[in-house]
Amino acid sequence: MAPAKDSKDLPSGGKEPEVNTIGNNSNTKKTPIKEEELSEEDQHLKEELELLVERLIEADQSPELYQANLSTLKTFIKDSTTSMTAVPKPLKFLRPHYPSLTSLYDTWVNEKSSNNQEIIINLADILSVLAMTYSDDGKKDSLKYRLLSSEDSIADWGHEYMRHLALEIGESYQESLGNEDGSVERLIDLALKIVPFFLKHNAEADAVDLLLEIESIDKLSEYVDDSTYARVCLYMVSCVPLLAPPDDSSFLHTAYAIYLSHNQLTQALTLAIKLDDENLIKQVFQSTDDELTHKQLGFILSSQNNGFKYPGENEEVQETISNVKLHEYYAYLVKELNLLDPKVPEDIYKSHLENAKFGVGTGSVDSAKQNLAAAFVNMFINLGYGTDKLVQTEEDRKTWIYKTKGLGMLSTTASLGALYQWNINDGLQALDKYTYSSEEEVKAGALLGTGIVSSNVHDENISALALLEDYVNDENKLYQEASINGLGIAFAGSANEKVLNLLLPLVSDLEVRLEVSCLAALALGHIFVGTCHGDITSTIFQRFLESNTSDLNNKYIKFMSLGLGLLYMGKTEQVEDVLETIDAISHPISKTLKVLVNICAYAGTGNVLQIQSLLQMCTAKPKDLSEEEKKLELSEDQLKEEELKSEIKDALDDVEMEDTVIDGSESEVKDEKKDKEKEKEKEKEDEEVEGETEDEINEDEELYQGIAVLGVALIAMGEDIGADMALRHFSHLMHYGNSIIKRAVPLAMGLVSTSNPQMKVFDTLSRYSHDPDLEVAQNAIYSMGLVGAGTNNARLAQLLRQLASYYVKSADSLFMVRIAQGLLHLGKGTLTLTPFNIERTISSKVSLAALLTISVALLDPKAFILSDSSYETTHQILYYLVPAVKPRMLVTVDEELKPIKVNVRVGQAVDVVGQAGKPKTITGWVTQSTPVLLNYGERAELENSDEWISLSGSLEGIVILKKNPESMEVDS
Numbered sequence: 015m016a017p018a019k020d021s022k023d024l025p026s027g028g029k030e031p032e033v034n035t036i037g038n039n040s041n042t043k044k045t046p047i048k049e050e051e052l053s054e055e056d057q058h059l060k061e062e063l064e065l066l067v068e069r070l071i072e073a074d075q076s077p078e079l080y081q082a083n084l085s086t087l088k089t090f091i092k093d094s095t096t097s098m099t100a101v102p103k104p105l106k107f108l109r110p111h112y113p114s115l116t117s118l119y120d121t122w123v124n125e126k127s128s129n130n131q132e133i134i135i136n137l138a139d140i141l142s143v144l145a146m147t148y149s150d151d152g153k154k155d156s157l158k159y160r161l162l163s164s165e166d167s168i169a170d171w172g173h174e175y176m177r178h179l180a181l182e183i184g185e186s187y188q189e190s191l192g193n194e195d196g197s198v199e200r201l202i203d204l205a206l207k208i209v210p211f212f213l214k215h216n217a218e219a220d221a222v223d224l225l226l227e228i229e230s231i232d233k234l235s236e237y238v239d240d241s242t243y244a245r246v247c248l249y250m251v252s253c254v255p256l257l258a259p260p261d262d263s264s265f266l267h268t269a270y271a272i273y274l275s276h277n278q279l280t281q282a283l284t285l286a287i288k289l290d291d292e293n294l295i296k297q298v299f300q301s302t303d304d305e306l307t308h309k310q311l312g313f314i315l316s317s318q319n320n321g322f323k324y325p326g327e328n329e330e331v332q333e334t335i336s337n338v339k340l341h342e343y344y345a346y347l348v349k350e351l352n353l354l355d356p357k358v359p360e361d362i363y364k365s366h367l368e369n370a371k372f373g374v375g376t377g378s379v380d381s382a383k384q385n386l387a388a389a390f391v392n393m394f395i396n397l398g399y400g401t402d403k404l405v406q407t408e409e410d411r412k413t414w415i416y417k418t419k420g421l422g423m424l425s426t427t428a429s430l431g432a433l434y435q436w437n438i439n440d441g442l443q444a445l446d447k448y449t450y451s452s453e454e455e456v457k458a459g460a461l462l463g464t465g466i467v468s469s470n471v472h473d474e475n476i477s478a479l480a481l482l483e484d485y486v487n488d489e490n491k492l493y494q495e496a497s498i499n500g501l502g503i504a505f506a507g508s509a510n511e512k513v514l515n516l517l518l519p520l521v522s523d524l525e526v527r528l529e530v531s532c533l534a535a536l537a538l539g540h541i542f543v544g545t546c547h548g549d550i551t552s553t554i555f556q557r558f559l560e561s562n563t564s565d566l567n568n569k570y571i572k573f574m575s576l577g578l579g580l581l582y583m584g585k586t587e588q589v590e591d592v593l594e595t596i597d598a599i600s601h602p603i604s605k606t607l608k609v610l611v612n613i614c615a616y617a618g619t620g621n622v623l624q625i626q627s628l629l630q631m632c633t634a635k636p637k638d639l640s641e642e643e644k645k646l647e648l649s650e651d652q653l654k655e656e657e658l659k660s661e662i663k664d665a666l667d668d669v670e671m672e673d674t675v676i677d678g679s680e681s682e683v684k685d686e687k688k689d690k691e692k693e694k695e696k697e698k699e700d701e702e703v704e705g706e707t708e709d710e711i712n713e714d715e716e717l718y719q720g721i722a723v724l725g726v727a728l729i730a731m732g733e734d735i736g737a738d739m740a741l742r743h744f745s746h747l748m749h750y751g752n753s754i755i756k757r758a759v760p761l762a763m764g765l766v767s768t769s770n771p772q773m774k775v776f777d778t779l780s781r782y783s784h785d786p787d788l789e790v791a792q793n794a795i796y797s798m799g800l801v802g803a804g805t806n807n808a809r810l811a812q813l814l815r816q817l818a819s820y821y822v823k824s825a826d827s828l829f830m831v832r833i834a835q836g837l838l839h840l841g842k843g844t845l846t847l848t849p850f851n852i853e854r855t856i857s858s859k860v861s862l863a864a865l866l867t868i869s870v871a872l873l874d875p876k877a878f879i880l881s882d883s884s885y886e887t888t889h890q891i892l893y894y895l896v897p898a899v900k901p902r903m904l905v906t907v908d909e910e911l912k913p914i915k916v917n918v919r920v921g922q923a924v925d926v927v928g929q930a931g932k933p934k935t936i937t938g939w940v941t942q943s944t945p946v947l948l949n950y951g952e953r954a955e956l957e958n959s960d961e962w963i964s965l966s967g968s969l970e971g972i973v974i975l976k977k978n979p980e981s982m983e984v985d986s
Contacts, residue, residue, distance in 0.1 A: 056103060059090070059103060059104070059107065060107045062090070063087070063090060063104060063107050063108055064107070064111070066083050066086055066087050066090075067087075067108070067111045067114065067115065069083050070083050070084070070087075070115070070118060070137075071114060071118055077130050077133055080133045081132070081133055081136070084133065084136045084137060084140065085136075087108075087140055088136070088139070088140060088170075090104045091104045091105065091108075091140070091143060091171075092170060092171070105143070105144065105146070105147050106147070108144055109144065109147045109148060112141070112144050112145070112147075112148045115137070115140070115141055115144065116141060116155075118137070119134070119137050119138060119141060119159075122134050122137065134162075135162070135163045135164050136163070138159040138160075138162040138163035139159070139160075139163040139164065141155070141159040142155070142156050142157075142158075142159035142160040142163060142179075143156075143171050143175055145158075145159060146174075146175060146178050154182040154185065154186055156175075156178055156179055156182055157179060157182040157183060157186055157204075160179060160204065161200060161204065168204075168207055168208065168211070169211050173215055173217065176208055176211055176212065176220075177217075177220060179204075179208065180205070180208055180212075180220060180223075180224045180227075183201050183204060183205050183208075183224065183227070183228065184223075184224065184227030184228070186201055187201050187202075187227060187228045187229075188227075201228060202228050202230055205224055205225070205227075205228050205230070206230070206233065208221075208224060209221045209224060209225060209234070209237050210237050212224070213237055213238065213239075213242050213246070216930060218242060218245045218246045218249055218928075219249050219928050221234070221237070221246070222234065222246065222249055222250055222253070226261065231250075231261075231264050231265060231268050232264060232267070232268055234246065234268055234272070235268060235271050235272045235275060238272055240276065243272050243273075243276050243278075246269075246272065247269045247272055247273060247281070248926070248927055249927055249928060250265045250266075250268065250269045251265070251266070251269055251285070251855070252925075252927045253265060254266060255619075255620050255732065255733045259586065259587065263289070266285050266288060266289050267289070269285055270282050270285040270286060270289065270294060273285065274297070274298065274301060277301075277302075278967065279298050279301065279302060279307060279311060280310060280311065280314055280965070280966045280967040280968075281967045282298050282301075283295065283298045283311050283314055283315065284314065284852050284855055284856055284967070286298055287314075287315070287318060287856050288855065288856050290544065290584055290585075292322065295315070295322065296325050298311060299311060299324070299325050299326065300325060305326075305328050305330075305331065306909055306965065306974060306976070307965055308324070308326065308328065308331045309330060309331055309334050309911065309974060310965040310966055310973070310974045312324070312331045312332070312333075312334030312335040313334050313966075313971055313972045313973075313974070314852065314966065314971070315334075315335050316334060316335050316336070316337045316340070316971075317851040317852070317858065317900065317971055318507070318851070318856075318858050318859070318860070319337070319470045319472075319506065319507040319858060319860040319861075319897065320507045320508070320509070320859075320860070321472050321505075321507065321508035321509050321510065322335055330911075334911075334972075335472075336471060336472040336473055337436065337470050337471045337472070338471060338473055339911070340436045340470070340471065340901075341398065341435070341436035341437040343901075343903075343905050343907075343913065343972055344398055344436065344844075344901050344903070345400075346905065346913050346945065347844060347901060347903045347905060347945045348399065348842075348844060350945050351844070351945070351947070353842050353844065354399070354401075356396050356399060356401050356402040356403045357395050357396065357402075357403070357839075357842065358392065358402075358403045358404055359388045359391040359392055359395070359404070359832070359836075361395075362391060362395060362835050362836065362838075362839050363391075363815070363818065363832075363835065364815060381825065382417070382418050382419040382420075382422055383422070383825050383826075383829050384825070384828065384829070384832070385414070385417040385418045385422070385426075386418045386422040386425060386426060386829070386889070387828070387829045387832035387833065388404070388832065389404070389414065389418065389422075389425065389426040389429050390425070390429065390832070390833055390836055390892065391832050391833070391835060391836035392404040392405070392429065392836075393429035393432045393433060393836070394432075394833075394836030394837055394839065394840050394841075395836060395839045395840070395841070395842055396433055396841075396842075397432050397433065397435050397840065397841050397845060397899065398432075398433075398434075398435040398436060398437075398841060398845070398901075399433065399841075399842075400433060400434050400437055400440060400441075401433070402433055405430065414426065415427055415456060415459075420455065421455060421492075421889060422455075422889070423453065423455035423456055423459060424455045424456070424458045424459040424462065424492065424496065424889070424890070425459065425462075425889040425890065425892075425893075426459065427445075427448055427455070427456050427458075427459025427460055427462075427463060428459040428460075428462035428463040428466060428496075428890070428893060429463070430444055430445055430448075430460075430463050431445060431462070431463025431464060431465070431466035431467040432463075432466050432467070432893075432896060434467050435466070435467060435469065435896070435899070436467075436469075436470065436471055437467070438467055438468055438471055438473065438477055441463075441464075441467030441468075442464065442467065442477060442481070445460045445463045445464055445467070446460075448460035448463075449461065449464075449481075454490065454492050454493070455492065457492075457493065458490075458492040458493050458495075458496040459496070461481075461482060461485055461493060461496040461497050461500055462496040462497075462499055462500045462503075462890060462893065463500075464477075464478055464481050464482060464500055464504070465478050465482060465497075465499065465500020465501055465502070465503045465504035466500065466503055466504070466893055466896050468503075468504035468505075469503050469504055469506065469896045469897050470506070470507075470860075470897060470900070472505075472508050476510075476512070478500065478501065478504040478505070479501070479504075479505075479510070479512060479513060479516075482497040482500050482501055482504075483497075483516055485497035486498060486501070486516050486517065486520070487520075491527075491530075494530060495529070495530065495533055495890070496890065498517065498520070498530065498533045498534050498537050499533060499537065499890050499891075499893065499894075501513050501516070501517065501537055501541070502533075502536060502537025502538075502540045502541060502894070503540070503893060503894060503896055503897060505540075505541045506540040506541060506543070506860045506863070506864070506897040507540070507541070507543055507858075507859065507860035507897070508541060509541065509542050509545055509547075510541060513537075513538075513541055514538065514541070514542070514547075514549070514550070517534045517537055517538050518534075518538065518549065518550065518553055520534035521534050521535050521538070521550075521553050521554060521557055521574075522553045522556060522557060524557075524560060524561075528561075528565050528568050528570060528571070529568075529570045531557060531574065532568075532570040532571060532573040532574040532577075533570070533573060535550075535554055535557075535573065535574040535577035535578070536573040536574070536576060536577045536580075536867070537577075538550050538577055538581075539576060539577030539578065539579070539580030539581055539863065540577075540580060540860070540863050540864075540867075540894070540897070542580075542581055543580045543581070543583050543859045543860060543863045544580075544581070544582070544583040544584050544585065544859040545581060546581060546582055546585055546588060547581055550577075550578075550581055551578065551581060551592065554574060554577060554578045555578075555595060555598075557574065558574070558599050558603075558607075559598065559599065563601065566601045566603050569874065569877045569878075571603060572606065572717065572870060572873075573867075573870075573871075575603065575606055575607045575610050576610055576866070576867060576870050578592075578607065578610070578611060579607075579610035579611045579613070579614035579615075580614055580863045580866075582611055582614050582615045583614045583615070583617055583859045583862060583863060584614075584615070584617055584618065584619075584857075584859055585615050586615055586616055586619065586621075587615075588615070589611055589612065589615035592611055593608055593611060593612065596608050596611070605718040606717045606718040606721055608718075609628070609631065609718045609721045609722050609725060610721055610870075612624065612725070613628070613721065613722075613724065613725030613728050613729060614728075614866070616729050617728045617729060617732075617857075617859075617862050617866075618728070618729070618731060618732035618849070618857040618862065619729060619732055619733075620729065620730060620732045620733030620736040621729055622736070624725075624729050625726055625729055625730060625736065625740070628722040628723075628725045628726050628729070629722075629726065629743060631718065631719060631722040632719055632722050632723055632726075632747055632751060632755055633750075634719065716752060716754045716755075717754060717873065719751075719752065719754055719755050719758075720754040720755060720757060720758035720873045721758075721870070721873075723744075723747060723751075723755055723758035723759055723761075723762050724758055724761060724762050724765065724866065724869050724870070724873075726740050726743065726744075726762060727740060727744075727761075727762035727763070727765035727766045728765060728862070728866060730766060731765060731766050731768075731849075732857060737766045737767075740762070740766055741763065741766060741767075741774070741775065744759045744762055744763055745778070747759050748782070753787065753789075754873065756785075756787065756790050757787075757789050757790055757793055757872075757873055757874075757875075758793075758869075758873060759782075759790075760779055760782050760790065760793040760794035760796075760797045761793050761796070761797055761869040761872055761873070762869075763775055763778065763779060763797055763801075764779070764796065764797030764798075764800035764801055764869075765800075765865060765866075765869060767801050768800055768801065768803065768847050768848050768849065768865060769800075769801070769802070769803045769804055769805060769846040769847050769848040769902075769950060770801065770848065770950040770951075771801050771802045771805050771807040771809075771810055772801070773809070775801055776798055776801050776802065776807075776809070776810055776813070779794045779795075779797050779798045779801065780794075780798065780813050782794035783795050783798065783813075783817055784820070788824070788826070788827060789874075789875050789876065791827060792826060792827055792830045792872075792875050792880065793872050793875065795814075795817060795827065795830045795831050795833075795834050796830055796833060796834055796868075796872060798810060798813065798814060798834050798838075799814075799833060799834025799835065799836070799837030799838050800834075800837060800847065800865075802837070802838040803837045803838065803840050803845075803846060803847040804837075804838075804839075804840035804841060804843060804844070804845040804846040804847065804902065805838065805843065805846075805949070805950075806838065806839055806842075806843035807838065810838055811835070811838060811839075814831055814834055814835050814838065817831045818831045818832075818835075826875075826876075826880045829880065830875075830879075830880070833892070840899065841899075841901070843947070844901055844902065844903065844947060845899050845900065845901055845902065846899075846900060846901075846902040847861070847865065847895070847898045847899060848861070848902075848950065849861035849862045849865065849898065851970070851971075852968055852970060853923065853953060853968050853970065854951075858898075860897050860898070861897065861898040861900075863897075864894050864895055864896070864897045864898035865895075865898055867891070867894045868891065868892065868894060868895055871891045878891055879891060879892060902947055902948050902949070903945055903946070903947060903948070903971070904918065904920075904944060904945060904946050904947075904948055904954050904969055904970060904971070904973065905944060905945045905971075905972050905973070906918075906944045906945070906969075906973050906974075906975050907972060907973070907974055907975070908974075908975065909974065909976060911974070913944075913945070914944075914975065915943050915944055916943070916944055916956065916957075916958070916962060916975065917941055917942070917943055917944075917956075917957040917958065918941070918942060918943075918944055918946060918954045918955060918956055918957060918969060919936060919939040919940070919941050919942075919954065919955045919956075919957055920936075920939060920940055920941075920942055920946055920948065920952055920953075920954045921936035921937055921938045921939030921940065921952065921953065922936060922937050922938050922951055922952060922953075923935065923936060923951055923952060923953035924936060924937050935953060935955065936952075936953050936954075936955060939955075941957055948970060953968070953969070954969035954970070955969065956969070956975075960978060960980075961977070961978055962975045962976070962977065962978060963975065963976045963977075963978050
């Protein structure tokens with residue numbers, strides 16, 4: 015349908031105003047439209063264009079004349095200049111003649127004998143441009159005439175035309191899918207002619223979007239060059255969280271190929287890690303022979319804590335991957351920051367600042383539980399330093415270990431391992447004497463400490479395995495469980511086959527105690543995290559199917575479920591077969607198992623559909639509550655009817671009793687009464703027993719809802735917008751959820767914001783820490799520590815000191831406050847628990863597994879972390895946090911891997927995706943000398959990039975610098 019014509023569009027130059035008629039009545043009032051006044055120059059242009067159109071429409075002209083008129087018309091359109099907000103004047107004046115020109119084109123096509131093909135193509139070229147300004151009701155005329163004209167002249171018409179054409183190509187491609195007339199191939203060919211234009215004119219985002227629309231993103235690498243690849247790849251990687259499979263994977267593969275072809279190996283390795291493809295990682299190493307570059311790649315790979323084997327022969331490269339020298343660089347960092355002086359827990363508690371209005375000052379509390387808390391705090395604040403004041407001498411250690419009692423001695427001894435974190439030689443030497451202790455708890459603690467000190471360091475000697483393997487099948491329960499947990503912590507992420515052969519029989523053997531089997535499954539989950547290991551999967555399934563109901567109701571069974579889930583960490587759709595197999599388990603635990611496996615598979619992906627399904631699970635109501643609601647829905651008449659029935663039943667019972675009084679003797683009546691009373695009492699007792707068992711079953715049935723809440727956090731944490739939305743949902747769940755959901759919400763908030771102390775998060779957690787339900791409060795306190803882990807946040811420290819005063823008479827809550835204080839000051843503020851690396855682009859599966867394990871255990875804090883049981887090693891679970899600990903440092907080293915000092919700018923990272931030119935990537939920066947600490951969301955840049963060349967794409971962790979040879983020549 016042609017649009018109404020303005021007066022300015024009249025051939026006469028707008029001298030006679032057109033009138034509008036409203037309605038069909040001939041007597042309707044006619045409203046004249048005000049005539050637009052054109053300047054003399056515009057009027058002249060309009061008349062020239064109209065004259066050219068008239069000449070084209072005239073019949074019986076020579077082809078040369080037609081060609082000349084078309085060329086003049088094209089020149090007018092191409093040479094027109096306009097502002098960004100106005101339509102070019104030639105297009106504006108030619109728009110009313112568009113229908114006439116389309117009719118002319120149809121006439122020429124039908125009369126091929128009188129016109130040559132070149133004239134027809136040129137007219138189609140002009141019509142394709144004019145169609146931009148004409149409403150064609152979805153006919154896509156621009157694209158139609160572009161396909162009919164020559165594609166060689168496509169770049170002549172400018173950027174706006176190209177964008178319009180790209181839009182129509184995207185729409186037509188979807189409509190043409192499935193057609194066998196070759197239209198899809200023609201659209202792809204046309205699109206591939208537009209892409210180079212976009213790339214050349216700084217419209218990389220448009221080029222990527224167009225190729226996404228036509229499902230040809232893999233062809234992008236053919237068109238990028240040295241000046242465009244960086245902006246293209248940055249845009250593509252930023253789009254990945256917003257794309258659905260399989261587009262997200264194809265984007266990453268394409269960006270990986272582009273980086274690799276332009277020799278940007280560190281960026282290519284980052285994407286290979288994100289794709290979780292070991293073959294791609296090997297390809298990066300094999301694409302260069304430079305061993306210095308290999309070492310830098312090794313340092314980047316080491317942040318994932320996996321057991322990757324270097325494809326070359328250089329042992330130094332394997333050492334960088336295995337974190338063998340991490341303790342040396344960390345020691346250099348703390349020395350340069352002047353943090354060598356050890357601290358004691360009292361330096362963190364600051365009891366003199368605590369408010370004693372709630373009773374006895376917290377500083378005077380001296381119980382076994384608080385001494386155990388002090389041991390954990392001492393371990394957290396001095397982690398990796400190799401020295402402390404609490405257990406500095408041999409006498410101190412013995413005294414402090416015996417200040418705790420029972421299994422507390424085990425955890426206190428094990429904390430020595432964390433003090434020597436990453437320094438295996440010194441750590442094993444310090445623990446050696448305790449392995450010969452006559453006290454079972456002390457010896458078991460030494461075994462666990464052996465595993466802790468080896469965490470994240472995958473050296474060739476495998477000392478931890480040699481020391482612990484003899485105790486895995488020990489008859490002593492303490493030694494067995496400590497060695498299993500020690501192996502799980504020491505080899506987390508390493509996929510060590512020797513440990514597999516050692517632990518797998520413990521999972522499959524029904525003669526082995528269930529607690530041991532579950533801990534072995536959990537340890538295997540950590541060791542083979544994200545590997546989809548078939549043997550472990552089938553063994554765990556077999557154990558589930560062979561276990562009886564009482565075993566499946568055991569509180570430890572959740573760790574076996576978690577062990578299975580960890581095997582599929584980050585594997586997304588590969589988990590479908592496992593979810594189908596879980597249906598074979600006919601027990602409420604199958605629901606929990608399904609949710610655990612699913613949330614692990616999509617951890618850190620930000621998948622919206624998965625989050626929606628988890629939120630629906632959280633709103634599901636248990637059976638007893640739904641029955642109560644059904645009763646509430648009954649009308650008043652129905653309720654009265656139910657009451658009347660019960661009254662009639664009572665009356666009939668009374669009548670029966672009266673009849674027996676008349677017919678029988680008094681003694682018989684009394685006996686009968688006694689019998690009936692006994693029957694009623696028995697019925698009551700049976701109901702109470704049933705109620706207790708139902709509560710246990712309901713707790714098991716509802717466990718999946720707590721896991722689902724944690725899953726929302728685990729999936730959303732990989733994407734900033736999703737994380738903010740998740741925090742909003744958590745406040746709703748806290749209001750309307752059941753008890754297990756309320757326990758899970760603070761833990762989920764801690765997961766979403768680990769080592770990122772946002773005011774809105776820890777203020778909310780501070781409110782929850784005063785909840786009437788102590789378990790909710792304790793989880794909120796732990797999460798406050800998790801949110802501030804390693805940041806020394808002053809506001810959080812003050813809140814925790816207030817909580818220590820508030821809970822001075824609650825031993826369990828005070829224990830949790832101390833743990834949170836220790837986490838807040840982790841490594842005196844030099845360490846972090848965040849699972850993200852390389853400017854938050856990739857996540858560590860080992861760290862995610864560690865954080866999730868503690869959160870699952872705290873869904874029932876009384877049963878595990880806070881248990882006072884004298885026969886269960888529940889405190890050990892806390893040490894599964896150790897594999898998630900890493901320094902938040904930037905250390906620059908030279909070509910011999912020796913630390914060097916250079917000036918760097920450290921500031922808040924700025925998102926520069928799609929911005930024109932070369933924008934600044936940091937803001938509010940401060941110049942510092944390396945080594946430096948990087949806070950959440952901060953980025954570092956070399957101050958003098960002309961003097962030094964960085965081998966890493968981002969300054970984070972350990973970075974190798976080379977002297978710029980050109981800079982040296984200038985200096986000389």
